[in-house]
Amino acid sequence: MRFINPKTDYAFKKIFGSAESKDILISFLNALIYDGNATIEDLELINPNLPPKVEGLKDTYLDVKAQLKNGTLVIIEMQVLNVQSFGKRVLFNAAKTYAFQLQKGEGYRMLKPVIALTLTDFEMFPGRHQFASRFVYREVSDGYVYTENDIELIFVELPKFTKDIEELETITDKWIYFIKSARSLDQVPTNMDDIPELHRAFEIANQANLTLEELEDLERREMFIYDQQGAVALGRQEGRQEGRITEARALVLRLLNKRFPDNTAELNSLVEGLSLSALEELSDAMFELNNWEDLLTLLADINQ
Incomplete structure (x- = not known):
């Protein structure tokens, strides 16, 4: 089992x-x-x-x-x-x-x-x-x-x-x-x-x-969590805020591109410039998103 x-x-x-x-x-x-x-x-x-x-x-x-x-x-x-x-x-x-x-x-x-x-x-x-x-x-x-x-x-x-x-x-x-x-x-x-x-x-x-779709979704979520934990650990080890932001932005974009493959160009512009705390908040709520409109609403809320 x-x-x-x-x-x-x-x-x-x-x-x-x-x-x-x-x-x-x-x-x-x-x-x-x-x-x-x-x-x-x-x-x-x-x-x-x-x-x-x-x-x-x-x-x-x-x-x-x-x-x-x-x-x-x-x-x-x-x-x-x-x-x-x-x-x-x-x-x-x-x-x-x-x-x-x-x-x-x-x-x-x-x-x-x-x-x-x-x-x-x-x-x-x-x-x-x-x-x-x-x-x-x-x-x-x-x-x-x-x-x-x-x-x-x-x-x-x-x-x-x-x-x-x-x-x-x-x-x-x-x-x-x-x-x-x-x-x-x-x-x-x-x-x-x-x-x-x-x-x-x-x-x-x-x-x-579980269905195959459920298992694949779970695997994506776990991999994202591991990646995020690795990025945070790397940023702390290097002691550079910019390094943490770069890693976090790359990870968020990678997952968002999988969720919204038809909106790659827009995603880059939406995520560019977000602070580390905003990227962390986005990643934390990402799997609650059901569609593109949910993402836009979330980003608007984060940027307030």
């Missing part, structure tokens, strides 16, 4: 973001948010990529978005590349999700809590040893928790999770191991197969159940 990489956006959404996998998402969220307790009984999946309600405001690109039975909104993002200002993006997405719950004329009492669960394939907080971190609003001097603490940020840093298969004890351990290591496995570990939702997740991730 071979499994797709849950860390890619396409695979993550396929495993956790479809109506057929609602039980999988419930188990996953209970494990990572509620320490394995069966707190979430039911939830509703919501379109994670909604256009802004205010003209000129940036679009939001998430992997999975759900509303729990008690009204709490959970937004989930799996991030492989350590792009510039990623932490600010997490906070922006959480704040936007919270603020845009209300329709005209509705009172603030209608607002429901928002939990932003972010998994990173890089160290978000260097020097901090715990792989999971939770942030809420607290008073600076004595740590008193703000009464209306409706926005909570949860981070899981995969590189800091170092348990081997035989060391997995909790359901939280097993879900994190699945995300981090499923791509390298050739069978379902026996100590993980006793959880029905995890078994189903492995079934969905089994390459044998």
Whole structure:
């Protein structure tokens, strides 16, 4: 058996973001948010990529978005590349999700809590040893928790999770191991197969159940991620910002040319002159594009 990489956006959404996998998402969220307790009984999946309600405001690109039975909104993002200002993006997405719950004329009492669960394939907080971190609003001097603490940020840093298969004890351990290591496995570990939702997740991730088109799309995405990681590492090693920009621009153009082969000349002019942060933002949202108009809208949004 071979499994797709849950860390890619396409695979993550396929495993956790479809109506057929609602039980999988419930188990996953209970494990990572509620320490394995069966707190979430039911939830509703919501379109994670909604256009802004205010003209000129940036679009939001998430992997999975759900509303729990008690009204709490959970937004989930799996991030492989350590792009510039990623932490600010997490906070922006959480704040936007919270603020845009209300329709005209509705009172603030209608607002429901928002939990932003972010998994990173890089160290978000260097020097901090715990792989999971939770942030809420607290008073600076004595740590008193703000009464209306409706926005909570949860981070899981995969590189800091170092348990081997035989060391997995909790359901939280097993879900994190699945995300981090499923791509390298050739069978379902026996100590993980006793959880029905995890078994189903492995079934969905089994390459044998995918079409050739799906496998080719996944391969392109993984290759792009590896190329981007290599470009960032090369830029850091050389210590030259211009080198990183050149590499990033070349990689973005290469992938865009595959997606839009009839627009090569236009692509060169559109990408030329973009900053490194803009190129990283473009690459991060690229696979959400369905057509040429989506690309133009995204570039306009980035250039604001």
